[in-house]
Amino acid sequence: MGIINTTPDSFSDGGTLYRGERLDLDRALARARQLCEQGASILDVGGESTRPGAAPVSAQQEQDRVLPLVERIAAELDVIISVDTSSPALMRAAAAAGAGLINDVRALGVDGALAAAAASGLPVCLMHMQGQPGTMQQAPVYQDVVTEVRDYLASRVAACEAAGIARGKLLLDPGFGFGKTVAHNFQLLQRLPELAQEGLPLLAGLSRKSMIGKLLGRDVEQRLPASLALALLAAQRGAAIIRVHDVLETMDVLAMWTAMTEWEQQ
Numbered sequence: 001m002g003i004i005n006t007t008p009d010s011f012s013d014g015g016t017l018y019r020g021e022r023l024d025l026d027r028a029l030a031r032a033r034q035l036c037e038q039g040a041s042i043l044d045v046g047g048e049s050t051r052p053g054a055a056p057v058s059a060q061q062e063q064d065r066v067l068p069l070v071e072r073i074a075a076e077l078d079v080i081i082s083v084d085t086s087s088p089a090l091m092r093a094a095a096a097a098g099a100g101l102i103n104d105v106r107a108l109g110v111d112g113a114l115a116a117a118a119a120s121g122l123p124v125c126l127m128h129m130q131g132q133p134g135t136m137q138q139a140p141v142y143q144d145v146v147t148e149v150r151d152y153l154a155s156r157v158a159a160c161e162a163a164g165i166a167r168g169k170l171l172l173d174p175g176f177g178f179g180k181t182v183a184h185n186f187q188l189l190q191r192l193p194e195l196a197q198e199g200l201p202l203l204a205g206l207s208r209k210s211m212i213g214k215l216l217g218r219d220v221e222q223r224l225p226a227s228l229a230l231a232l233l234a235a236q237r238g239a240a241i242i243r244v245h246d247v248l249e250t251m252d253v254l255a256m257w258t259a260m261t262e263w264e265q266q
C-alpha cells in the first residue's frame with residue numbers, strides 16, 4: 001500500500017504535492033503513477049494529517065483535497081484506491097468516485113461512519129487509536145497493549161457486523177504510533193500473530209514513523225532503512241498489507257523474504 005498525503009503539512013511528504021496553497025493534481029497523479037509502477041497494489045489517499053500533534057481538519061477541506069485525486073486516479077490508473085478518512089460524507093463520496101477501500105484510523109467510530117461504510121459496500125480497514133492525534137502521544141497507558149488493542153478491534157468487528165458489513169470485508173490494524181510508546185509499538189509488532197487470530201487480514205503502517213525517530217534519533221528523511229526493517233518484521237509476523245511511503249525499496253525487501261521462504265519450502 002503506497003501512501004499519497006494530500007495534506008500540506010504531512011510530516012513525510014511535507015506538502016511536496018502542493019503548488020502554493022493548492023494541491024497540484026497533476027503532480028499528485030504523477031506520484032500515484034510512480035507508486036503503481038514501483039509495485040503498489042493499493043494507493044492510500046489521505047486528507048487529514050493524523051501525525052502526533054496534528055490539528056483537526058474540516059470535513060469539507062479534507063474532501064476538497066481527496067475527492068479530485070480519487071477521481072483522477074480512478075480514471076487513469078488501474079489500482080485499488082484506499083481513502084484514509086474518518087468522515088462519513090467523504091466515505092460515501094469517495095466510494096461513488098471509485099475508491100475501493102475505506103481506511104479509517106478511528107475504526108468507523110464517528111457518528112454515521114458505520115452506516116456510510118455499510119452503504120458503500122467497500123472493504124474497511126479498522127485501526128486502533130488511543131485518544132486523538134492532537135494529544136494521543138502525551139502519555140499512552142495500557143494494562144496490556146496487545147490484549148486491549150485486540151479486544152478493541154474485536155468490538156469494532158462486532159459493530160461492523162451489526163451494521164451489515166460482512167466480516168469478510170474487514171481488515172485489522174493495530175495503529176502503530178497512534179497512542180503508543182516505543183515499547184507499546186514493539187510489543188504489538190512482537191505479538192502481531194495474536195491479532196491475526198481473528199482470522200482477518202492485518203495491515204501494518206510503520207513507515208517513517210516517530211518510533212524510529214525516538215529510537216535512532218533519525219529525521220524523517222533518514223528513516224528509510226529502519227522503515228524497511230520494520231516492514232520485513234511485520235510481514236514475517238503476519239501482516240498482509242504494508243503501508244509505506246517507499247514502495248520500490250519495500251518491494252525489493254519483501255521480494256528477498258519471499259525468495260527465502262520459497263527456498264526454505266523446497
Ligand SMILES: Nc1nc2[nH]c(SCC(=O)O)nc2c(=O)[nH]1
Nearest residue numbers: 050051103125127173175176205
Ligand atoms: N490503516 C492505517 N492508516 C494509517 N494512516 C496513517 S497516517 C500517519 C502516518 O503515516 O504516520 N498511519 C496509518 C496506519 O498505521 N494504518
